[in-house]
Amino acid sequence: MRILVVDDEAVQRQMLSGFLEDLGYEVIEAAGGAEAVAKFKNEHINLVLLDHRMPDMNGDQVLEEIRSLNPRVPAIMITAYGAVDTAVRVMKLGAVDFIEKPVDLQRLLKRIQELEQDISVDTDFEQVQQELEEVELPVRIIGSGRAIKEAVSVARRVAPSPWSVLITGETGTGKELFARLVHGLSMRRDGPFVEVNCAAIPENLFESELFGHIKGAFTGAVSNRQGRFEQARGGTLFLDEAGELPDALQAKLLRALQEKRITPLGADREIEVDVRIIAATNRDLKELAAKGEFREDLYFRLNVFEIHIPPLRERREDIPELVEFFIRKYGAGNTRMSEAALDMLMKYDFPGNVRELEHIIQRVVTLARSPVIKPSDLPPDVRSGQRDNYAALSLESRLAAIERDEIVKALEDADYVQTRAADALGISERVLRYKMKKYGIKGRRWRG
Ligand SMILES: Nc1ncnc2c1ncn2[C@@H]1O[C@H](COP(=O)(O)OP(=O)(O)OP(=O)(O)O)[C@@H](O)[C@H]1O
Ligand SMILES: [Mg+2]
Structure with missing residues (x-):
């Protein structure tokens, strides 16, 4: 070397x-x-x-x-x-x-x-580049659109560093998945990954939960208890819903991050903890900080790097791949989506993002009576949520949706003879096949 x-x-x-x-x-x-x-x-x-x-x-x-x-x-x-x-x-x-x-x-x-x-x-630089891109990820992250690729690439770069990472995105976008990815790509991968859901812990128990307590520290503290910080020693502490951290705890957390020491409740000495913090939030912490509802110094500590995961409706190009993935995940490898059903999914807004899509697929493949999922098998929300224009989409999603529509139309006009469809679209057959795969368009029509 x-x-x-x-x-x-x-x-x-x-x-x-x-x-x-x-x-x-x-x-x-x-x-x-x-x-x-x-x-x-x-x-x-x-x-x-x-x-x-x-x-x-x-x-x-x-x-x-x-x-x-x-x-x-x-x-x-x-x-x-x-x-x-x-x-x-x-x-x-x-x-x-x-x-x-x-x-x-x-x-x-x-x-x-x-x-x-x-x-x-x-x-061979090309080869090295290829190899690095292909290094197997410790968790499966589906999506080959630009947004997810970029988020994965940021995760790869920040993982080996000691810095805190803030993962932002709406509910169900995959924040926890990315937290596990960063942990799994870091030198701490063999250490623990400990999760704290800041929204789920009652305020009066928070300090003990994070930092632990010793026997007799308060009524009910009948024995010593290790806090999450200590449990995460040598690994990663995942602070989920960090926007919900109570005020009093924010100051204490900040100090723990700065000094890498904590004091369990009732203890008379500090203990050292070597922990990497990954925080996640579906709220705009920056805005909360500006409004004085979240400590600004803590925000800066947590947000050394940010990984933002856009909502699914802004990266619809990932929907076909996710659908395939979840169909297989729920053991229904032989089931497929009809063209029309996939079309509806492509146009739906997914307020619950990937989690919602996962639940839809899980439910649909369980209840489906035929191997081809038809629009009528989809939940009413999806069926009624059809949009008739692409206006609210990001440019990439809009282009993807338009391109997909055009390809489906050309295939239908050509009775699914791919040479003819490719000719009509002015692209090669190879490119057509690639795009059909990318958008989950089947080689012949599935009547739904
Ligand atoms: N890109 C993806 N590829 C595969 N699975 C995904 C992807 N994104 C999310 N998922 C799956 O969707 C579900 C929700 O993801 P996750 O729990 O990470 O979301 P979240 O952002 O933490 O949600 P919340 O804000 O509600 O806590 C999980 O089952 C996860 O495995
Ligand atoms: Mg989560």
Whole structure:
């Protein structure tokens, strides 16, 4: 593996290269930003160690340049001690990690070894890119529309970092699924994933629930009890419905996050907890913070990174794939949707998002009396919720819905002879087949 070590200070540079070369790594040195970019262009590099502060070009710029040249090559930023804002910024710019000065060589080595497993030394960039995209996700996330792909890509990038992640989206959009994804892609994947539903815990029990209590701390505390924070040690604490956190608890939570210590109720000393926080909310925390209904400092702590999952009605292109997935999930692999039924689903608004779609499919395949699901098998809400225009959709959804309609029309006009339909649409048969698959259009008409 070839490592590019970038630092303007010769001593620091030599210290790093010496250490890495002794371990058998091939090292290329650069004494400044411009030189680093030039070498990155001309040599095959697998990893970049980048000092943030250099006289000719700052680390942000160098990082941006090399990311634009080849985003698949990981970069570790070396930052000044305690420069949290720099660290957060470079992580957002795509650094895979940052290491504070003075560099802890053992920690650096450990991180390099972890990265090594992900780095293919293959020189074929296309192949590396392909492989990385295909690395199996720890949870199944269906959807190949742009929105979900983007959310998965953000999750991949933030997962290895120590930062808090805020997952936003309406009810049923998959926030918990994404929380599990981030956990499963992180170094904490073998640690616990502990969930706290902030909306479900009575206010007077909240503190004990999160931080635990010792015997006798209050009436009814008959024994010591571990809080969720402690249970999540070495893993991830998932704060679901974080917008519902009671006021008094917000301050205490903030302190726990800042100091990485908690005090169980009634205890006289603090305990250390190493926990990564993922919060989810279907409310607009930013707006709540602006209105003074949520602590702004806590909001910023939780929202180092945001993963936003758009409602299903804004990414209808994912509906056919989800339908297929849920049909199989509920053991009805032989059942299929009629064209007309799928059409209705494509046009429905799904106020309950993916969860609602899942329930619909579950119910329908259980009750269906024939292997082909007809519009009349769908719940009344879906049948009456038909829209007659595409106005309220996002542009991508609108185009997808229009394209799908056009393809169905062309196929019907051509009696489902694909060569003729493709001709009429002015596309190749191969493209037609691809699009039919994408939109869940069956090769012949299913009369519904
Ligand atoms: N992209 C997806 N692929 C496969 N399954 C999904 C997807 N999105 C959501 N689901 C499924 O939909 C259901 C609801 O998802 P989840 O519980 O993660 O939603 P949520 O956003 O946490 O909802 P709430 O706000 O109501 O808590 C789950 O069964 C989940 O597995
Ligand atoms: Mg949830």
